[in-house]
Amino acid sequence: MEPAKDAREQHPDVQFDDTDRALLLALDEDPRMTTMALAQRCGLARGTVHARLERFREAGVLRLNSARVDPARLGRPLSAMVAVELDQHDIDGAIAALSRVPEVLECFAPAGETDLLVRVVARDPDDLYRVSEDVRLCPGVTRTRTSVYLRRVIPYRVGPLLREGLAANRLPKTR
Amino acid sequence: MEPAKDAREQHPDVQFDDTDRALLLALDEDPRMTTMALAQRCGLARGTVHARLERFREAGVLRLNSARVDPARLGRPLSAMVAVELDQHDIDGAIAALSRVPEVLECFAPAGETDLLVRVVARDPDDLYRVSEDVRLCPGVTRTRTSVYLRRVIPYRVGPLLREGLAANRLPKTR
DNA sequence: CCTTGATTGATCATTCTGTTCAAAGCGGAC
DNA sequence: GTCCGCTTTGAACAGAATGATCAATCAAGG
Known part of the structure; x- marks a missing residue:
């Protein structure tokens, strides 16, 4: 099975809701965080986190992981x-x-x-x-x-957009 | 602990070797692939995969996961x-x-x-x-x-650079 | 109010992880 | 060619996590 080449190619109209964004922000801390830990960080049930991550993967709504490579x-x-x-x-x-x-x-x-x-x-x-x-x-x-x-003055980032308008209680909980 | 803001900010001189690249390519298939599965895909020992992923995380050499968000x-x-x-x-x-x-x-x-x-x-x-x-x-x-x-003609991709020059036996094994 | 889809929490067998350790392999320096 | 240091391998084991299923609850839209 070939991975999605680009998020835009599949389901271009799918938008991320607040739960998606909370998960994506938590994954910025550690992209391989367990679903148990994600559930705790985001105040969600383990089954919900599992379902959402599955949806990210199956719907191909995220860019390839190699987009993180400089x-x-x-x-x-x-x-x-x-x-x-x-x-x-x-x-x-x-x-x-x-x-x-x-x-x-x-x-x-x-x-x-x-x-x-x-x-x-x-x-x-x-x-x-x-x-x-x-x-x-x-x-x-x-x-x-x-x-x-000559110089990269502000490195690529999407975090501020993810955080914008997200209720404080949806941000990953501090430990 | 604050996640790395940018790969460039930490260890700017660290380059990816062939093993790193093989792992990164495998992760394009599924970024949450288990270390067991990654080991099988890449022909590596489970301990090696674990060590390499830990190194990615601790050295902060990859961009934030939110770089994958469109x-x-x-x-x-x-x-x-x-x-x-x-x-x-x-x-x-x-x-x-x-x-x-x-x-x-x-x-x-x-x-x-x-x-x-x-x-x-x-x-x-x-x-x-x-x-x-x-x-x-x-x-x-x-x-x-x-x-x-007006239009994104070629969406962002780094995969071709990752694959370039990588020996065929280092590419993720077909199932 | 009803319906539908999403979320929750519990359960359980299976798989995976994290860690440690000894052995082997590899590459560079001398 | 030898030595040394680092990396990788493979085994072992306790504990944690997963994937799937299910019933109950919640939330939103009609």
Whole structure:
């Protein structure tokens, strides 16, 4: 059975309720916390926690666990954004080719003149040049412009959104 | 005990070896897979798996579990990037203020003319206007320019980097 | 008020965990 | 080639947790 590639691909309309969010916040403390401990932290029955975790897993509403891996720890500390212009012919082909570049982390279609923004990582500036070339050589790509991210000022986080509006009694209980 | 905020903050030089990567790939199938099952999937001893998972947890080398949450499932389907110019006085103050905006997901300092790039989410266009204002009103922010991401073409993924160069016998064994 | 789905708490057989220990393996230094 | 230190393995065992089932209760919507 193949794991869900992306939460958005499955059940895109499913939203997290307050119980889900409480569990997700508790899992930030220790993602492998037992269901018994989660039940205690969240003031829920063990069966409820089990059911909710099963629902997360079966519905594929969370990103892959590897989303927690920093590419820097895989030898790619350099981060950059590549703005890509496309030939109007074969956007899907370009996207498929971009998907096959391992250094491509994610890709957006913004409003405005730029066709795609491609988030990439690399070992060092030379490697970034190579990765940019890999991107440029994807079919349908007519022009690229690379902007290096020098420093990550605020690391990726979703916790504040999870906590927002959650009643104090739904936050994980202090020990 | 406070969970690690960011993998980079703790042990920034720690890299994942092949065993780590094999485990991380197996965890993409099911992040709550038992250590027994992980040992079988990866051809490792149960004690080794236990030791490695403990090391992940104690060294804080993985991002928080909430990094797996799609903000769209928290009612913020709209994604955008805000380019920010700063007053040279108080960059740290600006960053601290930006950190307090829940809709701010992450923030980079790119090379070039733009001071900061701030990745934000919002409920809808009106809400995005409000969030952009929240960003603009942070101390030290002199000018902002917002670019809406219309579509996520390649969702965030690190799996290809994890798999790259990993010997076939280190990939999780097929059942 | 009724219905439906979710949650609770109890139960029980099975599985897993956490820890310890000795032995073996591996890689680097000399 | 030898030595040393660290990692991994496999076994053992007590205790904890799990997965599944079930009846009772609760909550929300019609």
